[in-house]
Amino acid sequence: MNQIAEPPTRSPVGRGMPPTPSRWRGLDSVDAAVGDAATPLPATVRGALPEWLRGSLLLNGPAVWDLPKHGYRHWFDGLALLHRVQFPGDGGARYHSRFLDTEDARLSRQRGRPELGGFGTKVAGGLWSRLVHLANPRRTDNGCVVISRCDGQWLALTESDRVTRFDPQTLATLGEWHWADRLKLPLMAAHPCVDARGRWWNVGIRLGRSCEYVLVGVDRQAVREVKARIPVQRAGYLHAFAMGTRHAVIWECAWRAHALRFLFAGESYAEHFDWMPQQGSRLHAVNLDDGSVRSWDAPALFAFHAPQAFERGNDVVLDLCVADRPVFEQLDLARLRAGGDAASAAAARARHVRYVLSPGAATAREEPLPGRFDLPQVNMAAAAHGPVRYVWGATAREGSGFFDRVVRIDHASGEIIESADDSSVALEPLFVPTPSARTEDGGVLLVHRLADADAGSRICVLDAATLAERAVVHLPAVVPFGFHGHWLE
Numbered sequence: 001m002n003q004i005a006e007p008p009t010r011s012p013v014g015r016g017m018p019p020t021p022s023r024w025r026g027l028d029s030v031d032a033a034v035g036d037a038a039t040p041l042p043a044t045v046r047g048a049l050p051e052w053l054r055g056s057l058l059l060n061g062p063a064v065w066d067l068p069k070h071g072y073r074h075w076f077d078g079l080a081l082l083h084r085v086q087f088p089g090d091g092g093a094r095y096h097s098r099f100l101d102t103e104d105a106r107l108s109r110q111r112g113r114p115e116l117g118g119f120g121t122k123v124a125g126g127l128w129s130r131l132v133h134l135a136n137p138r139r140t141d142n143g144c145v146v147i148s149r150c151d152g153q154w155l156a157l158t159e160s161d162r163v164t165r166f167d168p169q170t171l172a173t174l175g176e177w178h179w180a181d182r183l184k185l186p187l188m189a190a191h192p193c194v195d196a197r198g199r200w201w202n203v204g205i206r207l208g209r210s211c212e213y214v215l216v217g218v219d220r221q222a223v224r225e226v227k228a229r230i231p232v233q234r235a236g237y238l239h240a241f242a243m244g245t246r247h248a249v250i251w252e253c254a255w256r257a258h259a260l261r262f263l264f265a266g267e268s269y270a271e272h273f274d275w276m277p278q279q280g281s282r283l284h285a286v287n288l289d290d291g292s293v294r295s296w297d298a299p300a301l302f303a304f305h306a307p308q309a310f311e312r313g314n315d316v317v318l319d320l321c322v323a324d325r326p327v328f329e330q331l332d333l334a335r336l337r338a339g340g341d342a343a344s345a346a347a348a349r350a351r352h353v354r355y356v357l358s359p360g361a362a363t364a365r366e367e368p369l370p371g372r373f374d375l376p377q378v379n380m381a382a383a384a385h386g387p388v389r390y391v392w393g394a395t396a397r398e399g400s401g402f403f404d405r406v407v408r409i410d411h412a413s414g415e416i417i418e419s420a421d422d423s424s425v426a427l428e429p430l431f432v433p434t435p436s437a438r439t440e441d442g443g444v445l446l447v448h449r450l451a452d453a454d455a456g457s458r459i460c461v462l463d464a465a466t467l468a469e470r471a472v473v474h475l476p477a478v479v480p481f482g483f484h485g486h487w488l489e
């Protein structure tokens with residue numbers, strides 16, 4: 001039922017292997033000539049798409065890991081490819097993709113090696129190259145992680161301050177977004193937050209003998225206005241932060257940056273961090289009105305994503321998807337291309353933990369929450385006004401190799417529902433609310449799936465309340481495994 005007749009339009013390159021009928025084709029490099037498909041191709045729809053579902057699913061992710069001289073070594077590192085699945089409202093769907101045209105992509109393709117490095121890949125060039133760039137260390141602009149909208153611009157982001165603009169209709173790259181301020185924040189969270197008033201926020205790290213987390217808000221014209229600075233001896237790895245209605249919450253991972261290594265060592269991004277569990281972690285809440293900061297101790301933690309943060313009386317509450325140590329190696333490219341293993345599946349099964357930050361307390365109070373998952377999703381409109389009842393995420397069966405299930409958590413009842421289809425990879429379930437929804441979970445989840453037998457990737461349209469499958473969109477190509485999507489109305 002879930003197969004389409006058309007052959008895949010892409011084939012793997014650089015690995016010296018013919019196409020394999022395996023879900024792990026989602027980690028094959030996409031040919032440059034094929035990925036840039038300016039004309040949308042028809043997709044095959046099985047089942048009935050909701051009539052109200054009109055717009056586009058935008059996906060971002062890595063797509064080229066193999067270059068002639070050297071390849072990238074980590075899933076997170078591949079050169080970015082943008083995807084658009086259009087739902088015009090006529091019951092059908094169309095698909096096209098385009099590479100993000102960045103300095104990193106141009107240099108790396110030209111020189112046949114990962115020129116600006118990556119999470120798990122060393123920077124090309126020796127010490128001389130790094131000294132030349134000391135005043136302004138080379139950092140990647142390969143925005144393969146997150147899509148965000150700021151001041152009317154669509155942005156592709158990674159964990160540096162180099163951000164790329166693109167056109168969400170054509171997916172054409174529009175150039176680098178140059179910050180019109182003098183802040184030097186080489187590391188920035190890949191996930192900005194947008195508050196209830198529509199203001200765009202992000203957190204950067206100033207590296208030095210001591211470090212600072214810097215919370216910035218952007219209203220217009222690419223000017224980052226500093227709301228708070230949080231001095232720390234060694235900043236922790238930063239992928240995201242969370243926002244309640246009155247506070248931003250930053251979690252300080254115990255995987256801590258070594259500033260000098262960032263400047264001189266030329267190692268991979270991950271090798272610039274040390275796991276220091278003896279120092280524990282810190283949770284910082286920034287008051288969005290006056291910028292004041294309060295901090296709490298917490299056991300050593302590592303976390304990519306937070307389902308939500310909110311205020312409860314005088315407490316600030318943070319829900320996190322927590323690993324007890326960095327899960328970086330578990331998501332190494334070679335390991336995943338070999339089908340993953342128990343460790344990589346465990347990385348997809350982060351603990352769901354609530355931290356209650358109470359005035360006068362020195363330590364965060366930890367409360368376990370139901371479910372093990374990552375890549376969380378909530379109804380953002382509901383989350384802007386307080387705690388949400390429902391959280392969705394991607395998870396993995398115990399013992400499987402990778403994300404292969406969708407999970408739904410009901411905070412009110414404690415009920416956990418998991419999708420039953422275990423035969424395919426299943427990535428972030430993007431929540432799209434019904435325009436007229438009266439309930440928080442009124443809407444659908446759009447889930448990128450790929451099974452062994454699929455000719456191309458599938459976008460499964462699930463009822464967000466039950467996880468029942470309403471329709472499946474069979475794309476005319478394999479979409480490489482990425483991280484995060486965005487709904488374009």
Ligand SMILES: [Fe+2]
Pocket residue numbers: 145190191239240304305483484
């Ligand atoms: Fe992320």
